[in-house]
Structures are given as structure tokens and as C-alpha cells.
Amino acid sequence: MKKFVNDPAQFVPEFMKGIAQANPDLLDYTPEFQMITRKGGPNNSKVSIVQGSGSGHEPAHVMAVGPGMLTGACQGAVFAAPPVDACYETIKACASDAGVLVLVNNYQGDRMAWDMATEMATAEDINVKQFWINDDVAVEDSLYTVGRRGVAGNFFVIKACGAAADQGKSLDEVYAIAEKVNNNVRTMGVALTSCIPPAKGTPIFELGDDEIEVGVGIHGEPGRRREKIHSADKITEELFEAVSKDIPFNSGDRIALMINGLGGTPITELYVMYAKAHDLAEQAGFTVVRNYVGEYCTSLEMAGASLTILRLDAELEALLDAPAETAARIF
Amino acid sequence: MKKFVNDPAQFVPEFMKGIAQANPDLLDYTPEFQMITRKGGPNNSKVSIVQGSGSGHEPAHVMAVGPGMLTGACQGAVFAAPPVDACYETIKACASDAGVLVLVNNYQGDRMAWDMATEMATAEDINVKQFWINDDVAVEDSLYTVGRRGVAGNFFVIKACGAAADQGKSLDEVYAIAEKVNNNVRTMGVALTSCIPPAKGTPIFELGDDEIEVGVGIHGEPGRRREKIHSADKITEELFEAVSKDIPFNSGDRIALMINGLGGTPITELYVMYAKAHDLAEQAGFTVVRNYVGEYCTSLEMAGASLTILRLDAELEALLDAPAETAARIF
Numbered sequence: 238m239k240k241f242v243n244d245p246a247q248f249v250p251e252f253m254k255g256i257a258q259a260n261p262d263l264l265d266y267t268p269e270f271q272m273i274t275r276k277g278g279p280n281n282s283k284v285s286i287v288q289g290s291g292s293g294h295e296p297a298h299v300m301a302v303g304p305g306m307l308t309g310a311c312q313g314a315v316f317a318a319p320p321v322d323a324c325y326e327t328i329k330a331c332a333s334d335a336g337v338l339v340l341v342n343n344y345q346g347d348r349m350a351w352d353m354a355t356e357m358a359t360a361e362d363i364n365v366k367q368f369w370i371n372d373d374v375a376v377e378d379s380l381y382t383v384g385r386r387g388v389a390g391n392f393f394v395i396k397a398c399g400a401a402a403d404q405g406k407s408l409d410e411v412y413a414i415a416e417k418v419n420n421n422v423r424t425m426g427v428a429l430t431s432c433i434p435p436a437k438g439t440p441i442f443e444l445g446d447d448e449i450e451v452g453v454g455i456h457g458e459p460g461r462r463r464e465k466i467h468s469a470d471k472i473t474e475e476l477f478e479a480v481s482k483d484i485p486f487n488s489g490d491r492i493a494l495m496i497n498g499l500g501g502t503p504i505t506e507l508y509v510m511y512a513k514a515h516d517l518a519e520q521a522g523f524t525v526v527r528n529y530v531g532e533y534c535t536s537l538e539m540a541g542a543s544l545t546i547l548r549l550d551a552e553l554e555a556l557l558d559a560p561a562e563t564a565a566r567i568f
Numbered sequence: 569m570k571k572f573v574n575d576p577a578q579f580v581p582e583f584m585k586g587i588a589q590a591n592p593d594l595l596d597y598t599p600e601f602q603m604i605t606r607k608g609g610p611n612n613s614k615v616s617i618v619q620g621s622g623s624g625h626e627p628a629h630v631m632a633v634g635p636g637m638l639t640g641a642c643q644g645a646v647f648a649a650p651p652v653d654a655c656y657e658t659i660k661a662c663a664s665d666a667g668v669l670v671l672v673n674n675y676q677g678d679r680m681a682w683d684m685a686t687e688m689a690t691a692e693d694i695n696v697k698q699f700w701i702n703d704d705v706a707v708e709d710s711l712y713t714v715g716r717r718g719v720a721g722n723f724f725v726i727k728a729c730g731a732a733a734d735q736g737k738s739l740d741e742v743y744a745i746a747e748k749v750n751n752n753v754r755t756m757g758v759a760l761t762s763c764i765p766p767a768k769g770t771p772i773f774e775l776g777d778d779e780i781e782v783g784v785g786i787h788g789e790p791g792r793r794r795e796k797i798h799s800a801d802k803i804t805e806e807l808f809e810a811v812s813k814d815i816p817f818n819s820g821d822r823i824a825l826m827i828n829g830l831g832g833t834p835i836t837e838l839y840v841m842y843a844k845a846h847d848l849a850e851q852a853g854f855t856v857v858r859n860y861v862g863e864y865c866t867s868l869e870m871a872g873a874s875l876t877i878l879r880l881d882a883e884l885e886a887l888l889d890a891p892a893e894t895a896a897r898i899f
Contacts, residue, residue, distance in 0.1 A: 239760040239780070241800035241837035241873065248840065251800075255839030258846045259859045295835050356814055396899075429570040430748050449570070469572035469582075500834045503869045504626050506572035508586030509579065515589045528590045538834045540570065540869065557899075567862055568727070568888075 238438045240538075245435035248312055249292045256299060256520070260564045264305050267330070270323040273299040274309035274330050284402040284411045285309070285331035286395065289324055290338045290347045291316040293434065294455055296565040297391060297534045305561030306399040308337075315434045315537070316441075316456045318346035324354030328365055336364035336408030340415065342387025342393055343371040366408055368415040370394050372424045372545070374483040375452030375460045388455055389497040389534040390422035393547050400559035418553065423483045425476045426543030428453035429466070430501065431464035432536050451475060455499070455536045469506070471512040476544040481521060486546055488522025493529065493557065502542055505531035507531070514544055527557055571869075576766035580623045580645060587630060593897045594634050598661070601654040602771040604630040605640035605661050615733040615742045616640070616662035620655055621670045621678045622647040624765065625786055627896040628865045630721060636892030637730040646765040646868070647772075647787045649677035655685030659696055667739030671725055671746065673718025674702040678684045678850065681849035697739055699746040701725050703755045703876070705814040706783030706791045719786055720828040720865040720874050721753035723886070731890035749884065754814045756807045757874030759784035760797070761832065763867050782806060786830070786867045800837070804844040812852060817877055819834075819853025824860065824888065826876035831866035833873055838862065847876055858888055 242248050245280030249267055257273065262480035265274050272289075279285045288298040298310040302433030309331040313319035328337055337358070341351045351367060358365050377493045379386055394415050401414045428450040431440035441457040444450060449472070452460025461479075464471075486492065498504070511530045518525050526549060534543075547553070573579050581599055588597035588604065596605050603620075610616045616639035619629040629641040640662040643649035659668055668689070672682045672734065682698060689696045703721030710717055725746050725897045732745045759781040762771035772788040775781060780803070783791025792810075797803075829835070842861045849856050857880060865874070878884070 239777070239871065240839050241760075241803065241833065243799045243840070244803050248836070251843055252836040255841070255843035255846070257859070259839070259842055259861050292836070300835070316659040367863070402624055429572075446570070466570055468574045470574050472572065501832045501869060501871075503573065503831045503866060504863070505579070505583040505623070505868070508583040508590070509574070510586070511590055512582055512586035515586070529898075530586070530590050531896075532835070533898075535834060537836070538832060538871065540832075542572065551797050561899055565862075565898050567860075567894075567898070568892055 238433050240435060241434045248435045249312060253299060256564050263562065263564060269325045270311055271319065272309060272311040272323060272327050272330065273302050275302055279308050279331045279333040280324050281334045283333060283405060284335045284408050285333045285337045286333050286340060286398050286402055287327055287337055289319045289327055290342055291318055292333040293537045294534050296532065300564040301395050303561065303563040305559055306395055306563050315436065318350045321350050321353045324350045325357045326405055328354055328358040328363060332363045338408060338411050338415065339365060339367045340398065341367055342391055343369045343384055344381050345383060346381060364408060365377065366412055368412060370419055372419065372422045374423050374479055375425050379454060380458040381456065386454055388424045388426065389495060389543050389545050390424045392533040393422050394418045396561065397553055397556040399561060400556040416483050421548035422545060423480045424543050424545040426453050426480045426499065426541060427451050427472055427476060428499065428539055428541035430540040431457055432539040434537065453541060453567045455534060457536065464517060470511045470513045473510045474517065477514055477517045480544055480546050486523060486548055490523050491526050491549045492518065492523045493527040493547040493549055494525045495533065497534055497545060498532045498542035499539040499540040500532065501540040504531065507542055510542055526554065569764050571766060573766045579766045580643060584630060587895050592896060594893065600829055601642055601657045602650065603640060603642040603654060603658050603661065604633050607635055610639050610662045610664040612665045613665060614662045614736060615666045615739050616668045617671060617733055618649045618658055618662050618668055620658055621673055622649055624868045625732050625865050627863065631895040632726050634892065634894040636734050636890055637726055637894050646767065649681045650680050651667065654682045655681045656688045659685055659689040659694060663694045669729060669739060669742050669746065670696060670698045671729065672698055672700050673722055674683035674700045675712050676714060677712060685834055687768040697737060697743050699743060701750055703750065703753045705754050705810055706756050710785060711789040712787065717785055719755045719757065720876050721755045722824060723864040724753050724878050725749045727892065728884055728887040730892060731887040736874050736877045752879040753876060754811045755874050755876040756810045757872060758782050758803055758807060759830065759870055761871040763831065763870040765868065784872060786865060788867065801844045804841045805848065808845055808848045809875050811875055817854060817879055821854050822857050822880045823849065823854045824858040824878040824880055825849055825856045826860040826864065828865055828874045828876060829863045830870040830872035831863065832869040838873055841873055857885065889893065
């Protein structure tokens with residue numbers, strides 16, 4: 238295993254410390270709960286947006302905290318749900334009179350932790366609602382999931398809900414935005430390689446030198462099938478077909494198109510895929526009005542990518558365009 | 569070779585097409601010269617900033633074009649200098665009454681191409697100056713370089729010069745800014761793996777399963793030495809020591825600190841390094857007033873990172889804070 242790590246058991250607290258040190262103007266870090274919250278805490282007159290899951294998917298979730306995005310997030314170990322007390326403390330740290338919306342990517346471990354934390358917070362009269370994200374079209378049930386998995390579409394739910402909350406919408410209204418985004422967003426991914434969690438020290442799955450996993454999960458869960466590698470265009474076509482036929486999206490739709498890198502794939506290869514996906518979208522009669530090419534939801538250093546389509550309307554377009562700032566900023 | 573590529577010979581034009589399709593509001597793309605320019609072209613009353621080298625280092629250079637950054641850039645094949653005619657056409661496309669500053673990372677191939685292009689442009693009465701960037705402390709002369717190599721410190725030269733040009737500074741004044749940044753910025757990198765240029769199909773160098781290349785160049789050139797891998801902290805100490813002792817930086821200095829990923833290293837590992845580098849900077853008596861953690865100058869999918877320190881003054885701090893926008897934006 239060749240990685241920039243010290244003691245693998247300290248990998249998560251060490252990188253969270255680095256994120257906090259690099260963003261003192263934006264974030265507060267509470268090491269005890271592996272929790273990062275927006276500087277200055279919640280605004281009592283606005284809905285707070287909260288999330289948390291295993292580490293290894295950065296910038297999701299702790300690097301998605303900031304104005305116009307999440308109010309707070311906590312992380313478990315790599316690919317392990319956060320403990321219940323961390324979830325509970327994150328809700329409490331973000332509690333606001335306007336309420337708290339917890340966005341949970343659909344994995345059984347995360348749901349169990351957030352269910353208990355939500356119950357505990359509700360017992361203390363915190364006004365909290367939960368919403369589950371499940372945008373991955375690859376498989377129905379999965380290794381760690383009843384129903385579909387939540388993957389890169391998560392970014393759009395956070396972005397839209399974060400903007401709506403900042404604009405002063407009510408908890409029910411922000412919940413309705415989450416529902417609208419989730420109903421209109423679909424994703425599928427493909428892996429070229431596995432990744433190596435520091436504490437495990439070996440790959441989480443084996444893939445032949447000429448093989449790819451189509452429909453891979455962000456924890457290396459099996460997808461639809463294993464294939465011999467083929468051209469970027471053919472892989473992109475396969476992802477586009479699966480995603481666009483799922484809702485289905487229709488000719489005339491205004492869409493946001495995302496090519497998300499899984500961690501080990503350079504930005505240039507993502508743009509090769511974007512070029513093909515953009516052409517396919519135009520051929521299908523979609524209008525690409527917003528696009529996102531880069532890393533939004535990763536699996537450590539896995540080489541691979543996912544393709545996401547979000548159907549837009551005027552409300553969602555305005556929410557995507559609202560100002561936002563996170564630790565993922567580049568300037 | 570497992571990559572998202574089609575015909576390897578089309579890799580560069582295909583990813584450049586993707587960058588252009590994703591940024592129609594920001595960029596114009598001229599396929600004939602693998603050139604990307606700022607939408608709307610140069611502003612005649614302001615200095616234009618131009619760059620170009622081999623591909624494979626993205627976001628440098630074509631993803632660094634935009635308001636407050638480069639006016640235009642061209643790229644050659646992966647790790648190959650752009651042809652003279654592309655450099656010449658890029659200067660011409662960015663020609664302005666206020667003049668053109670060409671920022672060249674110090675590699676012999678790039679210098680030859682830009683020297684000839686500068687001569688051709690000067691013969692046509694374009695007011696053009698050249699500045700060479702050489703921030704890499706690892707080695708003096710190198711495989712493709714007489715003198716030191718230009719690496720991630722390039723970002724700071726572009727950012728400061730782009731801001732100064734946008735503020736209406738003269739060509740001589742912007743040149744002086746380039747000189748000031750280059751005199752005060754130092755970098756060293758380390759590779760955990762090689763990378764595979766698509767047209768070559770095999771790694772550009774061999775590294776054992778437990779080895780790292782300390783002081784690696786961004787084209788895989790040898791560094792100072794090959795070592796057995798050790799902890800992230802020890803590697804970061806080694807980079808920090810080499811970089812901070814070079815000018816040297818002094819206790820009391822206000823600095824910008826960058827951990828730059830080489831393409832295949834996940835953001836979390838970069839933050840593990842940042843945490844250590846930040847602590848070392850404080851122990852050395854530096855004040856870290858700006859920081860940059862992410863990918864600024866890469867080597868395809870190479871796993872590795874570089875550490876850069878820039879000594880700041882009030883002028884440079886203001887230039888780093890000036891607004892800028894490029895294709896590397898995330899929202």
C-alpha cells in the first residue's frame with residue numbers, strides 16, 4: 238500500500254484536522270465527534286442541512302459544509318457509518334428554530350445511525366426531518382442497501398436544499414426541494430480499479446488488468462456486470478443509456494450533466510467522457526444548461542467515474558446558481 | 569492500460585473539446601492550434617497573459633484561462649511542447665496594445681517553441697515579453713532542463729500576474745510581479761507511482777512497490793533520490809525542509825502554503841500532508857495566511873504530491889485575493 242498516511246487508525250482525524258486548519262474562516266471542527274460545522278453555527282431563523290456517512294467520499298460530506306451548502310456533517314471511519322452519538326451531536330450542533338433536515342444517502346448503516354439520532358433529537362424537541370437519497374440506477378438492492386444507493390446525485394440535493402434554506406424557506410419547503418431533486422436525478426458509475434482503505438491495506442475487490450465494473454457502488458459494491466475495458470465513448474454511452482432511460486428523461490428536457498471522478502482518474506479523462514456525454518445529450522434532445530466535471534463523490538483513489546443527469550426547472554436552476562462556498566474552493 | 573480514452577492520438581483534442589463544451593460562457597476553443605482563449609478575446613487596454621506547454625498537467629494550463637488568470641493558452645501532445653505555430657497563434661490571438669506577457673515553465677522544449685514564437689510576434693510589432701518560471705528546488709539541471717524546473721509555483725505566477733493585468737498594470741509592472749513571485753516561491757514533489765501517457769501505453773518510469781521518488785519532476789524526471797516509503801509526516805517533513813531552507817524563508821514570514829496533488833492521490837491524503845505542513849510552518853515561525861490544497865499542476869494519474877511555499881507581502885496577498893474564474897470552478 239503506497240499512500241500518504243501515518244497510523245491508519247488516525248487517517249480520518251488527521252485529514253479532518255487538515256481541512257479545518259486550511260479553512261479557519263469557514264469551518265469549525267469538533268474532533269470528538271469527527272464533526273465539521275459552519276463557522277458561527279446555525280442561523281436560528283433558517284433551516285439547517287445536515288449529513289454524514291463513512292469517510293472516503295470526499296468532498297462529500299465534510300467538504301460540502303459552508304454557506305449555501307451543508308450546515309454541518311460528521312464522518313465515520315473509511316466506508317463505515319458514523320456512530321449514533323456523532324449523528325446526534327451534529328443535529329444538536331445545527332439545531333435551529335426553523336428545523337433541521339438530515340440528508341441520508343441510502344445505505345442501511347447510515348440509516349440506522351441517523352434514525353436513532355433523529356429519534357433522540359426529536360425526544361429533545363428538536364424539529365428534525367430525514368430525507369433519503371437514492372439516485373444510483375445500477376442495481377435495486379445491493380450489498381449494503383435495501384433499495385437503490387445514494388451516490389453523486391447527493392451533490393445536487395445538498396446544493397438545492399442549502400440554497401433554499403439560506404433563502405429562508407421552511408422545513409417542509411426545503412424537504413419538498415430534496416424530494417424534487419431526488420425524483421429527477423439519476424446516476425451510474427464505472428470502476429477501472431479498486432481502492433485501498435488505509436486500515437485494510439489491501440484492495441476492497443479484485444478486478445482483472447483488462448476489466449471494468451459497470452455500475453460499481455462507491456464502496457466497491459458489485460454493479461450490473463464486469464466487462465472487458467473498451468473505449469471511453471462506449472463506456473460513456475453505456476452509462477448515458479442506463480441513466481437517461483431510467484426516469485426516463487425526455488427530449489426537450491433542460492438538464493444538468495455531471496461527470497464525477499471517483500478519486501484516481503485525472504480531470505482530462507473526465508473531460509473526454511464529458512465531450513461524449515454532452516454530444517449524446519444533445520442527440521437525445523436535451524438542453525445542457527449546467528454542467529459539473531470533477532470530483533463530487535469519490536471512493537478514495539479508485540480510478541473510475543460516474544455520470545449523473547438532473548432534470549431542471551426554473552426553481553432548480555436558480556437554486557444551483559445561488560452563491561455557495563465550501564472547503565473545495567480552489568482560489 | 570486502463571483509462572478513459574478512445575484513439576490515444578485524439579486524447580488531447582477530445583479533452584479540450586470537453587473543456588470547451590463545459591465552459592461556453594468562459595472560453596473559446598481553436599482546435600487547429602489546441603488553443604483556448606478567454607471568451608471575447610483580449611482587452612486592448614490591458615496586458616494579456618499567455619502560457620502553453622505539454623498536456624498532462626491539467627488544470628495547468630488551458631484550465632487556467634479566464635478572468636483574473638490567463639488570457640489564452642495552447643497545449644502540445646501529452647508531455648510534449650506545443651508547436652511553434654500554436655505558440656505564435658496564441659500570442660497573436662491575445663495581442664493587445666498594452667502588451668503580452670508569456671509565462672514559460674522552464675523546460676528546454678517549451679523555451680525553444682516560445683522563443684521562436686516570441687521572435688515571430690515581435691517581427692510583427694506585437695509588444696511581447698517572456699518570463700521563465702523555475703520554482704522546483706529538487707535538482708539544478710534536469711533531464712529536459714538547463715537550470716531549475718517550473719512546477720506548481722506556476723499557479724501563483726499566473727494568479728498574481730492575471731490579477732495585476734486585470735487591474736490595468738503595464739507590461740513592465742506585470743513582468744515585475746512575475747519576477748517577485750518567482751523569486752519568492754519554491755516547490756518540491758514526491759511520486760508514489762508513475763503515470764501512463766495514453767500514446768505510450770506503459771509507465772514513464774519504474775518504481776518498486778515500496779519505493780518513492782523524492783523530488784520527482786512533473787514528467788517523471790528523476791528527483792534527488794529514491795527511498796523506501798515512510799509515513800506521510802516524514803515525507804512532508806522532507807519536502808518542507810528542502811523547500812523552506814532554499815531561499816531561505818525566515819521566521820516571521822507571511823506565506824501561502826500549497827499541497828498540490830499530482831493526479832492520482834485523493835484529496836484526503838493531501839489534507840493529511842497539509843495538516844503536517846501547517847504545523848511545521850507554525851513551528852518555523854511562519855504565518856500561513858493563504859492555503860491551497862488540491863490539484864494545480866499534475867502528471868496525468870500519477871500518485872504523489874508537491875509542497876509549495878510562497879513568501880507574501882501586502883501586494884501579493886491582494887493579488888491572490890482578487891476575483892478569478894476558470895474551468896476548474898466547482899459550482
